[in-house]
Amino acid sequence: MKSDGNIPAPAVRRLSLYLRQLEVLWGDDRQKVSSRELGNALRLTDSQIRKDLAYFGQFGQAGVGYDIAELTTNIRKILGTDRTWNVLLVGAGNLGSALSAYRGFAKKGFRLVAVFDSDRKKVGKPLASNPDLIVQHIDELESQVKQREIHLAINAVPADAAQQIAHRLVKAGVKGLFNFAPVNLDVDSDVAVSSVDLAVQLEQLSFQVSMTQSFVESEKTRRRRKKQ
Amino acid sequence: MKSDGNIPAPAVRRLSLYLRQLEVLWGDDRQKVSSRELGNALRLTDSQIRKDLAYFGQFGQAGVGYDIAELTTNIRKILGTDRTWNVLLVGAGNLGSALSAYRGFAKKGFRLVAVFDSDRKKVGKPLASNPDLIVQHIDELESQVKQREIHLAINAVPADAAQQIAHRLVKAGVKGLFNFAPVNLDVDSDVAVSSVDLAVQLEQLSFQVSMTQSFVESEKTRRRRKKQ
Numbered sequence: 001m002k003s004d005g006n007i008p009a010p011a012v013r014r015l016s017l018y019l020r021q022l023e024v025l026w027g028d029d030r031q032k033v034s035s036r037e038l039g040n041a042l043r044l045t046d047s048q049i050r051k052d053l054a055y056f057g058q059f060g061q062a063g064v065g066y067d068i069a070e071l072t073t074n075i076r077k078i079l080g081t082d083r084t085w086n087v088l089l090v091g092a093g094n095l096g097s098a099l100s101a102y103r104g105f106a107k108k109g110f111r112l113v114a115v116f117d118s119d120r121k122k123v124g125k126p127l128a129s130n131p132d133l134i135v136q137h138i139d140e141l142e143s144q145v146k147q148r149e150i151h152l153a154i155n156a157v158p159a160d161a162a163q164q165i166a167h168r169l170v171k172a173g174v175k176g177l178f179n180f181a182p183v184n185l186d187v188d189s190d191v192a193v194s195s196v197d198l199a200v201q202l203e204q205l206s207f208q209v210s211m212t213q214s215f216v217e218s219e220k221t222r223r224r225r226k227k228q
Numbered sequence: 229m230k231s232d233g234n235i236p237a238p239a240v241r242r243l244s245l246y247l248r249q250l251e252v253l254w255g256d257d258r259q260k261v262s263s264r265e266l267g268n269a270l271r272l273t274d275s276q277i278r279k280d281l282a283y284f285g286q287f288g289q290a291g292v293g294y295d296i297a298e299l300t301t302n303i304r305k306i307l308g309t310d311r312t313w314n315v316l317l318v319g320a321g322n323l324g325s326a327l328s329a330y331r332g333f334a335k336k337g338f339r340l341v342a343v344f345d346s347d348r349k350k351v352g353k354p355l356a357s358n359p360d361l362i363v364q365h366i367d368e369l370e371s372q373v374k375q376r377e378i379h380l381a382i383n384a385v386p387a388d389a390a391q392q393i394a395h396r397l398v399k400a401g402v403k404g405l406f407n408f409a410p411v412n413l414d415v416d417s418d419v420a421v422s423s424v425d426l427a428v429q430l431e432q433l434s435f436q437v438s439m440t441q442s443f444v445e446s447e448k449t450r451r452r453r454k455k456q
Contacts (some may be wrong), residue, residue, distance in 0.1 A: 013432060017412075017428075079435045080431075094330065097326060101322035104427040105427060152430065152437065175440060178429060192432075196426075199335065202313075203309055206313055206380065207308050208420030209379055209404040212420070
């Protein structure tokens with residue numbers, strides 16, 4: 001695998017899509033797939049797929065396509081999901097609880113092993129959504145990161161605590177942060193951050209819907225004018 | 229506001245960031261802000277900010293900057309969040325419940341007014357996470373969309389049901405879908421879709437962390453070799 005650091009982020013994002021589609025095909029008992037077929041399923045061109053994969057090595061055979069099992073294994077290796085990751089969660093509120101119950105993580109090899117909160121009323125109690133997990137006090141964060149070799153953390157604390165928690169996580173040794181707080185986290189450049197701001201996503205939808213509606217309105221006006 | 233449809237999606241995404249930062253500044257009792265200051269806070273160049281805003285009209289004054297209240301109002305108008313949107317949720321499982329309790333939506337003017345599920349054991353009962361909402365049976369989806377003029381929907385059903393639910397939502401009149409199922413939804417081009425695949429996001433993090441670690445490892449090897 002090449003790791004020259006010049007791989008565009010969208011290509012890496014599409015690797016996840018390819019993997020998802022390969023898993024679907026594998027579930028359908030398929031053995032081979034062409035870049036064209038993958039492309040059709042994902043609404044991408046086949047040359048895009050070939051170009052993306054070429055960043056990581058030589059896969060597939062011209063005229064034959066890709067061996068689904070082999071490409072799946074390779075993409076998992078590239079994405080680092082051929083192993084199990086210990087993941088911790090900070091914030092046992094509504095969002096944190098829901099995330100702890102989300103089964104999609106475990107399926108991909110992400111094992112949630114610890115949950116932290118600053119609220120003493122929550123500490124020592126199992127999470128309702130995932131009773132295997134007992135909430136620990138945030139003061140135990142650093143020792144747990146080290147003891148359990150945790151490299152990934154989900155940050156589901158309120159906005160005003162997010163930066164401070166991110167700082168503590170990174171200092172303790174966490175290398176990747178999955179951030180749900182609506183703030184831009186300031187961390188060292190060797191720490192990976194992926195952010196989901198749910199309100200911003202809805203805002204983007206309302207923009208698109210507003211645009212479409214004003215389009216539709218202006219279209220109607222135009223047509224009415226034409227008729228007159 | 230220009231609405232020629234040629235506005236790049238990243239510019240619209242950044243509008244949300246600008247709005248968030250303007251709200252922070254407004255909370256700090258500030259009146260004016262320069263594109264340079266906005267840029268510094270968001271790690272963007274000032275010319276990027278001016279270029280993005282220029283897609284939507286003429287804002288701010290050279291040498292003076294932007295009036296925070298005015299720009300906030302304008303961006304809200306552009307994003308369609310100067311009004312209240314009725315939003316429905318399909319899927320009253322763990323993820324759906326958590327989303328229903330997320331306060332960030334209401335703050336932006338997104339009012340969750342109805343929750344649907346196909347599980348008769350859940351129907352008729354309030355959501356634990358948001359007792360104001362009584363779960364309705366999925367069969368009532370279409371009539372509720374019309375009666376309550378709902379244009380936005382959060383789709384938090386399992387992967388195998390997501391496409392069918394999306395189809396029903398769109399047919400009923402929903403114009404924007406916030407999709408949490410790990411599938412590519414196939415909908416008409418006039419319907420906006422925003423997807424969050426939580427597992428894929430973690431996968432992207434594990435990729436970055438793996439890359440950094442293999443970088444670190446190869447660096448160590450290189451240095452060791454140099455020393456020898």
